[in-house]
Amino acid sequence: MQNYIYVRFSQKEPFDILYFTPSLTGMMNTDDQSWSLTPELLYSGITNWEFRIRSGIIFGARNSDFGEKQNDYRIELRVGYYF
Numbered sequence: 001m002q003n004y005i006y007v008r009f010s011q012k013e014p015f016d017i018l019y020f021t022p023s024l025t026g027m028m029n030t031d032d033q034s035w036s037l038t039p040e041l042l043y044s045g046i047t048n049w050e051f052r053i054r055s056g057i058i059f060g061a062r063n064s065d066f067g068e069k070q071n072d073y074r075i076e077l078r079v080g081y082y083f
Contacts, residue, residue, distance in 0.1 A: 003030040019045030034060025034067050050080040 010023035021042040028035040040054045056074040060067030 004028065005030060019043055029060075029065040032060065032064040032067075034058075034064035036066050048082050050078075050082070052076075052078040052080075054078070 005028045006026070008023060008025045010021055012021045013019070014022065021044075023040045023042070025038040025040070026035065036059075037057045038054055040052065043051045054076045056071075056076070058066045058069050058072050062068070
């Protein structure tokens, strides 16, 4: 399990929506064809605050790298305050 493909796409302030950055991250294990896909939305329009929501989708056979993870789907909300 040493061969991976990693791709990340992001677009800062699409459609002139200030402080908003959507992104999409994908990672694939080329040895067993299992993969992970993570869409993400980031908003940083309030001074010193950052709001991030991410979702994770994991696919793979039971004995594969990503198939061995505990969950197939997840949603995360992260709120950060920076001094």
